[in-house]
Amino acid sequence: MQADNKLFDDFAKVMNGLAGTVAGMGREAEASARTRAREWIGGLDFVSREEFEVAKAMAVAARDEADALKARLDALEARLNGTMGGTTAGVES
Missing domain, CATH: 1.20.5 (Single alpha-helices involved in coiled-coils or other helix-helix interfaces)
Incomplete structure (x- = not known):
């Protein structure tokens, strides 16, 4: 029973870490897209x-x-x- 709980705890920790990593990647991709859009728009003569x-x-x-x-x-x-x-x-x- 203890082994099952430890297995689930470890699995939950891995999934939480994965969720944090995926969220970080999403924020990084969004920031990169915004930077590229600003550079592209900034290059135009608005x-x-x-x-x-x-x-x-x-x-x-x-x-x-x-x-x-x-x-x-x-x-x-x-x-x-x-x-x-x-x-x-x-x-x-």
């Missing part, structure tokens, strides 16, 4: 959210300025056409 928002704001400002300049040009062309009898003197649109 920008931060803050940099993206700054570039987006600059694009919106440039679009607004272009629209304002277009409206100003249209007004100047209309004024020029009105004073020159409906023709544009050397102005092409």
Whole structure:
């Protein structure tokens, strides 16, 4: 009876050790995969959210300025056409 208990105790110790080893291997594999993913993603030319928002704001400002300049040009062309009898003197649109 004592031999059976010792056998089961030894078996339980081996299984506990094996479970710990397998869990450690899993954590190590996960850490390795995360490291590889970070290296791969880090090698790509991604920008931060803050940099993206700054570039987006600059694009919106440039679009607004272009629209304002277009409206100003249209007004100047209309004024020029009105004073020159409906023709544009050397102005092409």
